[in-house]
Amino acid sequence: MNAAEETLIVTQARDWHVRQLGGLTPAEADALRDWLDASAAHAAAFEQVGALWSDLGWDEILNAKALDRAAARERRAVRGGGGIRSWLQAVLRPRGLLAAGGAGLLAAALALAVFFTLPGDPLVTGPGAGQTQVYQTAIGEIREVELADGSRVTLGGRTAIRVDFGRDARAVRLVAGGDALFEVARDESRPFTVQAGTLSATVLGTVFEVNRSSGTTAVGVVEGRVRVQGQGGGDAVLQAGDRIVAEAGAPWQREQMQPDQAARWMQTRLAYRDTPLSDIVADVNRYHAGGVRLGSADLGALRVTSSFRIDQLETALSGIALSHGLELVRTGDGGFVIRRPGTAE
Incomplete structure (x- = not known):
């Protein structure tokens, strides 16, 4: 397998992982199983992407089911008030x-x-x-x-x-x-x-x-x-x-x-479903002094589904960058840049 084929498989694994986080339809779930069964390399890449995501240590990935679970926890916490x-x-x-x-x-x-x-x-x-x-x-x-x-x-x-x-x-x-x-x-x-x-x-x-x-x-x-x-x-x-x-x-x-x-921002938690990355950056910059910048303006159109606390910011931004094939770079002033790998601002 050459480098181009390996890159393609990793990209496909990342795409499937992001879609799975947002919730798969029955047809999509069948398609994912077919893709995994088609090659041991597919299964290995998917497992590696999932392991890396888990290592990021997020408290919550925002999708419909995650929202429902979080809402249930919060309702129980304030029930009877x-x-x-x-x-x-x-x-x-x-x-x-x-x-x-x-x-x-x-x-x-x-x-x-x-x-x-x-x-x-x-x-x-x-x-x-x-x-x-x-x-x-x-x-x-x-x-x-x-x-x-x-x-x-x-x-x-x-x-x-x-x-x-x-x-x-x-x-x-x-x-x-x-x-x-x-x-x-x-x-x-x-x-x-x-x-x-x-x-x-x-x-x-x-x-x-x-x-x-x-x-x-x-x-x-x-x-x-x-x-x-x-x-x-x-x-x-x-x-x-x-x-x-x-x-x-x-x-x-x-x-x-x-x-x-x-x-949720009153608890310094920001939550998004299918939201432009530019909006998320604008929101984060109201709560984080160092700020977040995008390496190029076109990245702002990327759609993101996520939930995180401000004290989880670097981990959350790393996960967002990973899910779109981007990289997160810390700047000298305490801020962050999300950009394509190998590029500079």
């Missing part, structure tokens, strides 16, 4: 964050030097004090603020929101990419609207999550109902457990989620 505030406290507490008006600063654990303000104080106040305010977090910071109407917003790392409250409406805009969990105080005379990317979500009083990366915006409902509208004319009413994912230039995808799967 008193409603949404108990759930929020449960997901915040494991990381030592403060659930009631506190500033949970992960930067200390990550040895980051960042600036932050006292809980509830906006970093910027526009004209008309009490009407327009901007709240933002630093890299690695998770912070909860209470708004003037009694609503609460938990912001993920490097997230900024602009809050405009008037007599007839309450408006919030995610200024750039970021993560935010909203617990909206009910006020039937003033709808509460969040604008993020191409989506807007309107409620009277409920709990929902908004995530925005460079090319993707998502809205997931934890409790109550949310009306989601898009600039292109899309319109949907989401119930608890519904999630809308909008990628630039693509139709909306409507998904089901367990409400207690929301806001």
Whole structure:
């Protein structure tokens, strides 16, 4: 067997392994068995790829079954607690964050030097004090603020929101990419609207999550109902457990989620299913000071299914790179580069 044939078999083994992690259909499972039976070299390569993946020591590979198992564990952990505030406290507490008006600063654990303000104080106040305010977090910071109407917003790392409250409406805009969990105080005379990317979500009083990366915006409902509208004319009413994912230039995808799967970033866990690598890099860079870069722009289009904690970052990125035939390189400033083997930035 020559080098080209060996490379082809390893590539096929890697592809089959990644597909298996995401869950095989019966037809795909039959095709995998046929491929393994066709050659001892196939079986050996598949075994080697699986062994290397296992050696990476991941806590969780995100696929449909893994999500279900994780959700079941988390539901058991918070079962019997008193409603949404108990759930929020449960997901915040494991990381030592403060659930009631506190500033949970992960930067200390990550040895980051960042600036932050006292809980509830906006970093910027526009004209008309009490009407327009901007709240933002630093890299690695998770912070909860209470708004003037009694609503609460938990912001993920490097997230900024602009809050405009008037007599007839309450408006919030995610200024750039970021993560935010909203617990909206009910006020039937003033709808509460969040604008993020191409989506807007309107409620009277409920709990929902908004995530925005460079090319993707998502809205997931934890409790109550949310009306989601898009600039292109899309319109949907989401119930608890519904999630809308909008990628630039693509139709909306409507998904089901367990409400207690929301806001995993509050535990510094990031979870993705069939997500562009560029979005994952953007998210990681809100929680990791060193940052992650791509060796070439086209790598951002690669689709990734994964779940990891920020403290597992290097292991997780190694696995992602491996699954796509790439390599992970540590940089001198504590960051990482994902690139094709043998290339330089």
